[in-house]
Amino acid sequence: MNWIDELPEMGRRAKIAAKALAGATSDRKNKALALMAESLRGNARAITGKNAMDVEDGRKNGLSSAMIDRLTVTNSRIEAMAAGLEEIAALRDPVGEIDATWTTASGVTVSRVRVPLGVIGMIYEARPNVTSDAAGLCLKSGNAVILRGGKEAYHSNSAITAALTEAVVASGLPHGAVQALSARDREASVAMMRLQDIDVLIPRGGLSLKKSVMENARVPYIMTGMGNCHIYIDESADFEKARSIVINAKCQRPGVCNAVETMLFHDRLSDGFLESLLSELTRLGVEIRGDERTRGLCPASLAATEEDWGAEYNDLILAVKSVKGIDEAIDHIERYGTHHSDCIVTESYTNARKFQSDVDSAAVYVNASTRFTDGGEFGFGAEIGISTQKLHARGPMGLEQLTSIKYIINGDGQVRG
Amino acid sequence: MNWIDELPEMGRRAKIAAKALAGATSDRKNKALALMAESLRGNARAITGKNAMDVEDGRKNGLSSAMIDRLTVTNSRIEAMAAGLEEIAALRDPVGEIDATWTTASGVTVSRVRVPLGVIGMIYEARPNVTSDAAGLCLKSGNAVILRGGKEAYHSNSAITAALTEAVVASGLPHGAVQALSARDREASVAMMRLQDIDVLIPRGGLSLKKSVMENARVPYIMTGMGNCHIYIDESADFEKARSIVINAKCQRPGVCNAVETMLFHDRLSDGFLESLLSELTRLGVEIRGDERTRGLCPASLAATEEDWGAEYNDLILAVKSVKGIDEAIDHIERYGTHHSDCIVTESYTNARKFQSDVDSAAVYVNASTRFTDGGEFGFGAEIGISTQKLHARGPMGLEQLTSIKYIINGDGQVRG
Numbered sequence: 025m026n027w028i029d030e031l032p033e034m035g036r037r038a039k040i041a042a043k044a045l046a047g048a049t050s051d052r053k054n055k056a057l058a059l060m061a062e063s064l065r066g067n068a069r070a071i072t073g074k075n076a077m078d079v080e081d082g083r084k085n086g087l088s089s090a091m092i093d094r095l096t097v098t099n100s101r102i103e104a105m106a107a108g109l110e111e112i113a114a115l116r117d118p119v120g121e122i123d124a125t126w127t128t129a130s131g132v133t134v135s136r137v138r139v140p141l142g143v144i145g146m147i148y149e150a151r152p153n154v155t156s157d158a159a160g161l162c163l164k165s166g167n168a169v170i171l172r173g174g175k176e177a178y179h180s181n182s183a184i185t186a187a188l189t190e191a192v193v194a195s196g197l198p199h200g201a202v203q204a205l206s207a208r209d210r211e212a213s214v215a216m217m218r219l220q221d222i223d224v225l226i227p228r229g230g231l232s233l234k235k236s237v238m239e240n241a242r243v244p245y246i247m248t249g250m251g252n253c254h255i256y257i258d259e260s261a262d263f264e265k266a267r268s269i270v271i272n273a274k275c276q277r278p279g280v281c282n283a284v285e286t287m288l289f290h291d292r293l294s295d296g297f298l299e300s301l302l303s304e305l306t307r308l309g310v311e312i313r314g315d316e317r318t319r320g321l322c323p324a325s326l327a328a329t330e331e332d333w334g335a336e337y338n339d340l341i342l343a344v345k346s347v348k349g350i351d352e353a354i355d356h357i358e359r360y361g362t363h364h365s366d367c368i369v370t371e372s373y374t375n376a377r378k379f380q381s382d383v384d385s386a387a388v389y390v391n392a393s394t395r396f397t398d399g400g401e402f403g404f405g406a407e408i409g410i411s412t413q414k415l416h417a418r419g420p421m422g423l424e425q426l427t428s429i430k431y432i433i434n435g436d437g438q439v440r441g
Numbered sequence: 442m443n444w445i446d447e448l449p450e451m452g453r454r455a456k457i458a459a460k461a462l463a464g465a466t467s468d469r470k471n472k473a474l475a476l477m478a479e480s481l482r483g484n485a486r487a488i489t490g491k492n493a494m495d496v497e498d499g500r501k502n503g504l505s506s507a508m509i510d511r512l513t514v515t516n517s518r519i520e521a522m523a524a525g526l527e528e529i530a531a532l533r534d535p536v537g538e539i540d541a542t543w544t545t546a547s548g549v550t551v552s553r554v555r556v557p558l559g560v561i562g563m564i565y566e567a568r569p570n571v572t573s574d575a576a577g578l579c580l581k582s583g584n585a586v587i588l589r590g591g592k593e594a595y596h597s598n599s600a601i602t603a604a605l606t607e608a609v610v611a612s613g614l615p616h617g618a619v620q621a622l623s624a625r626d627r628e629a630s631v632a633m634m635r636l637q638d639i640d641v642l643i644p645r646g647g648l649s650l651k652k653s654v655m656e657n658a659r660v661p662y663i664m665t666g667m668g669n670c671h672i673y674i675d676e677s678a679d680f681e682k683a684r685s686i687v688i689n690a691k692c693q694r695p696g697v698c699n700a701v702e703t704m705l706f707h708d709r710l711s712d713g714f715l716e717s718l719l720s721e722l723t724r725l726g727v728e729i730r731g732d733e734r735t736r737g738l739c740p741a742s743l744a745a746t747e748e749d750w751g752a753e754y755n756d757l758i759l760a761v762k763s764v765k766g767i768d769e770a771i772d773h774i775e776r777y778g779t780h781h782s783d784c785i786v787t788e789s790y791t792n793a794r795k796f797q798s799d800v801d802s803a804a805v806y807v808n809a810s811t812r813f814t815d816g817g818e819f820g821f822g823a824e825i826g827i828s829t830q831k832l833h834a835r836g837p838m839g840l841e842q843l844t845s846i847k848y849i850i851n852g853d854g855q856v857r858g
Contacts, residue, residue: 047798128820132809139801141831224832238659244832245661255533263855272856316797380849381464384556392549392852401857403545413640414558414845415661416833428831431819432797435809437682440818 027207028215034170035221037200038143041168042223044142044198050117053164056195057113060163061106063191064156064184070103071187071293074179082150083177090339094151097180105156105184112160114406118424119166132435136173138427140166142223145243146408147213149229150174155184158226159202161408164191165426167223168201169333172216175208182206193402210236217241226421228409246416248409250280251364252336256353256379258370259290263297265391266369270301273367275308279338281410282365282397286333288353291346295321310340310377318348329388333360348374354382361385364412365394386412386419403410444624445632451587452638455560458585459640460520461615463557467534470581473612474530477580478523480608481573481601483520487602491596492569499567499593503811507696507756511568514597516844522573525823527601529577532822535841536583549852555844557583559640562660563825564630565592566585566646571602575643576619578825580609584640585618586732589633592625599623627653634658644836645826647753647793663833667827668698669753670811673770673796675787676707681716682808683786687718690784692725696755698827699782699814703750705770708763713736727757734763750777767792778802781829782811803829803836 047051064071075097082095118138125135141254144167147159162169185204192201205212217225219239227237228249237245255273257266273284289298302312302322312325313320313332315411319325325344332343333356347353350368357366367389368379376390387397397420399407404422411417417425462470483489492514499512535555542552561584563575572590579586590598602621609618622629634642634657644654645666654662672690674683690701706715719729719739729735730749731743736742742761749760750773762820764770767785774783784806785796793807804814814837816824821839828834 126820128813128818130813130818132813134819139831142801241588242655245832246832262854268854276857376851384463384559385847387848387850389850390852391854392850393856394467396545396547396549396850396855397848397858401545401547402584403543412659414556415663418845419848428835430802431804431814431836433804433806433809433813434793435806435807435813437679437685438813439685439810440693440812 026220027205027212031205031212031215031219033145034200034203034205035219037198038168038170038203039221041198041200042140042142044167044441045163045166046119047224048197052195052197053117053166054113056163056197057109057160057192057193059195060160060188061109061262062143063187064102064106067183067187068099071102071180071183072097072099078177079085087176088339091150091176094149094279095177095180095386097152101153105153108157109160112164112406115164117421118427130438130440132433132438135432136429137432138424141426141428142167142219143227143404144169144426145172145215145216145222146170147172147225147227147229147233148174149249152177152180152184154228155181155204156188158408159185159188161406161423161426163201165423167426169203170216170222171202171204173204174189178208193317203324214240217243219243226409246409246411246421247279247413248411248421250336250362250412251283252286252360252362253282253284253336253364254286254288254357254361254366255284255359255394256347256350256366256368257287257289257293258350258368258372258375259283259292260371260375261293261369262371266305267301269367269369269391269393271305271308273395274305274310274342275340276395280341281336282394283338284367284394285335285337286345286360288345288347288356291317291348307340310342312342312344314344318344336362339369350378354375354379357383357385359433362412364410365389365397367392367394386410448622448629448632448636448728451617451620451622452560452636454615455585455587455620456638458556458615458617458776459559462580462583462585462618462809463536465583465614470534470583471530472586473580473609474526474577476608476612477679478526478603480604481519481523482603484600485516488519488597488600489514489516491600494596495594503781504593504758504803508567511566511596511696512597514569515798516664518570522570525574526577529581529823530808532581532647532840534581535844536850545570547855547857549855551848552849554849555841558843558845559584560638561586561843562589562633562636562639563587564642564644564646565591566635566666567593567603569594569597571645572621573605574596574823575825576602576605577821578840580618582840584843586620587633587639588619588621589630590621590679608699617847619773623633634660636660640647643826663828664830665828665838666698667753667779667829668700669703669751669777669779670699670701670781671703671774671778671783672701672811673705673764673767673783673785674707674710674773675767675785675789675792676709676711677788677792678786679788684718684721686786686808686810688722688725690812691722691727692757693760693812695757698753699811700755701784701811702752702754703760703762703777705764705773708734708765722759727759729759729761731761732763735761753779757791764786767795771796774800774802779829781827782806782814784809784811807841818855
């Protein structure tokens with residue numbers, strides 16, 4: 025079926041499923057998650073087979089090594105996806121929790137109850153594990169989900185969704201609980217941004233997706249995953265901390281949104297330390313794009329352009345710039361950053377406090393790698409994305425961030441005076 | 442100055458003010474609020490004078506009596522506005538509150554801190570008191586605000602904003618903290634919906650505003666104030682409770698969003714009770730628009746059309762329909778409602794529980810007037826609007842709903858393994 029006919033029908037199915045899911049007990053949802061995990065394991069051969077087609081296409085189309093890493097599904101990654109679903113089953117179910125009940129001056133009782141959002145639309149990059157994580161988190165939080173993954177992962181996502189849907193249906197929940205839009209063209213995303221059956225759209229991705237969402241979305245959305253993250257090495261920084269944090273934040277997994285993209289350093293930092301750090305980064309395969317001062321310290325570095333300060337490389341590239349001090353660093357982050365994760369390396373109590381107060385980002389670090397901005401690392405169990413907006417959710421989004429509230433009010437005939 | 446030139450400049454000023462406000466102590470903000478209250482009192486004559494111009498225009502242009510009521514500013518209403526600002530000053534300041542701090546498995550400390558949203562854009566109906574309430578709530582929660590009230594209240598809002606801004610500046614806070622867009626044309630609202638300096642837009646109003654926001658907004662928004670509220674009188678209802686709740690919800694202040702617009706009743710309810718209720722409503726000046734059954738009970742009633750079920754009258758008009766039972770009532774509310782406030786009048790425990798579980802609205806009542814959906818009545822101290830969306834805030838929005846959070850993370854050089 026063509027997606028143009030398919031999408032409205034998916035919306036209707038999702039709405040029906042959302043009603044069933046909103047009323048489903050935790051037990052029922054957990055059983056579905058267990059079956060979903062088993063189904064991924066049982067279909068591992070089919071999934072890796074389909075994934076090999078995507079990876080081959082990706083190499084032909086010149087995807088970066090970081091992108092290929094995000095795209096690749098191995099048996100151990102399928103096991104991680106399945107284990108992830110089982111971990112989600114073990115998490116506390118937020119739906120139905122009453123976080124407050126009080127009696128008002130008029131004598132009515134007001135309770136605030138946690139409820140699902142309804143139908144969630146996910147538009148995300150070519151990372152097949154997100155398909156499984158998102159399906160699991162949405163189902164556990166009582167939401168139906170319509171998935172639309174990056175076209176580079178088309179075959180992988182189809183295979184994963186087929187395995188998940190099979191399990192959902194086997195568990196007795198409606199087919200519409202987990203659906204994937206089987207379209208590779210961009211217009212399908214735009215049509216999804218306008219589908220009125222979607223209660224909340226969660227786009228994960230970079231600047232071009234953000235622009236498209238801003239222009240086209242006609243449903244509420246939460247922008248996630250835009251990460252132009254900064255590390256500022258202050259004058260008083262401990263060199264060893266600075267070295268290991270920068271290397272970890274850049275090299276450990278460069279393709280993800282909490283990797284660092286720009287390093288700022290105080291212009292009075294010792295040349296010796298900076299030369300050794302930049303040459304170590306170069307040895308680790310990092311391309312340095314620097315301002316004049318940086319290029320003096322690191323002969324291998326290219327000249328940074330204005331564009332580099334705003335870039336999210338998702339690759340082994342680092343923009344590097346000297347600043348006159350913390351104020352210039354904060355201004356640079358405000359001007360070019362995406363309000364995701366930013367870090368200061370400092371031994372100054374005052375500067376640590378100032379940086380955390382004045383940098384307006386979801387996660388503001390002192391002396392720790394930006395790579396920690398993650399639902400799992402934060403202890404939320406899992407995450408569906410990292411919000412870079414201030415509305416509804418900011419930072420890693422776990423189960424609770426996939427819910428809303430409603431007020432239930434009980435009276436005995438009270439009226440307003 | 443023309444608003445086309447003015448708006449970008451207002452955005453810049455608001456951004457600067459937002460930074461100052463985010464760092465302002467509660468003391469400083471409370472002093473500003475006290476001065477704002479005094480300034481309203483001191484400028485009462487100017488404000489009521491300007492308001493008289495708006496009211497006269499409104500009468501000429503045929504505004505309904507409910508609309509004229511919302512528009513009118515008297516000395517006692519100015520005193521209420523001033524007292525409202527003083528009450529806001531007395532509320533707990535949510536900014537800077539840390540609601541959780543924990544140490545992760547990696548040994549970093551994570552704290553969740555409440556922060557302002559930044560710059561708030563308010564588009565609202567012709568209710569001058571909202572100008573003062575919104576300015577006070579935004580300031581207390583550390584946000585700069587750009588106000589754009591209904592054109593029918595143009596002169597009143599200009600006078601009120603002038604009084605408020607004078608006080609803001611006198612308190613030492615930046616002029617950009619409270620600004621009003623001095624334009625009467627609709628394009629000004631559309632331009633505001635696209636102003637990138639606005640972090641969150643809060644539109645208050647009906648369906649046409651909602652459609653315009655959906656089509657035009659390029660900034661995150663929270664829809665508020667669309668209230669097609671229902672009261673369903675169940676078969677087992679206590680007649681006296683039903684009577685007083687319906688009359689209160691319709692007549693006490695028909696121009697506001699938590700007033701009831703449609704009454705549904707179980708078709709086995711006694712004719713005698715229904716006839717007496719409908720005739721009492723008619724005596725109180727309520728125009729009844731009913732289905733066939735209703736018209737049989739109330740000769741004065743007009744025939745309801747499909748449009749009536751979806752209408753938010755904001756006036757002394759009530760749509761009335763018989764249903765076969767609770768399921769049909771819930772379906773009707775789901776189909777035509779705005780997910781604001783809906784009520785069942787019943788003595789059935791099971792139906793009370795079912796209604797509150799299955800009706801997907803911000804506030805779901807058993808045996809109490811929908812008029813209680815209000816920040817003041819709920820005990821939030823004050824409200825900037827009533828959200829009818831599920832994202833970020835649902836129901837009455839007080840100070841906390843005007844904030845976001847950020848994570849601050851402290852380490853000693855930790856990196857991700």
